[in-house]
Amino acid sequence: MQPNKTRILVASLVLGCAQLALAADPPAQERDRTYAKVCGFCHDAGVGPAIPGRELPVAYIENVVRHGFRAMPSFRSSEIDNAALASVARWVSQSPASKASTASPASPAPSAAPATKAQ
Numbered sequence: 001m002q003p004n005k006t007r008i009l010v011a012s013l014v015l016g017c018a019q020l021a022l023a024a025d026p027p028a029q030e031r032d033r034t035y036a037k038v039c040g041f042c043h044d045a046g047v048g049p050a051i052p053g054r055e056l057p058v059a060y061i062e063n064v065v066r067h068g069f070r071a072m073p074s075f076r077s078s079e080i081d082n083a084a085l086a087s088v089a090r091w092v093s094q095s096p097a098s099k100a101s102t103a104s105p106a107s108p109a110p111s112a113a114p115a116t117k118a119q
Helices: 003-024 033-043 058-067 082-094 099-103
Strands: none
Touching: 033 082, 058 082
């Protein structure tokens, strides 16, 4: 085979593989746009607990977002529509833990119970 034909063949294969990879894995900003715009404001700043990487069930995330939980406010469908909620819930459920969330947890682990004095 001639060198030019080999180069064209290799370039075609590389471009084809790259196109398949991009189609299968959309850019991160598309997957988590709602998280970055709404959720990350608290959950990445240490105000709320770190949620990426916890493998929370999608239905649980959707329920907490719609109804709130403890200090977490509820978000109406006029604030986060159902499609965006489903998308961000899937992303959070499947996302790996971020370096920030593993380095400094938002809520410290409970300390051991104080020792009682014997009487």
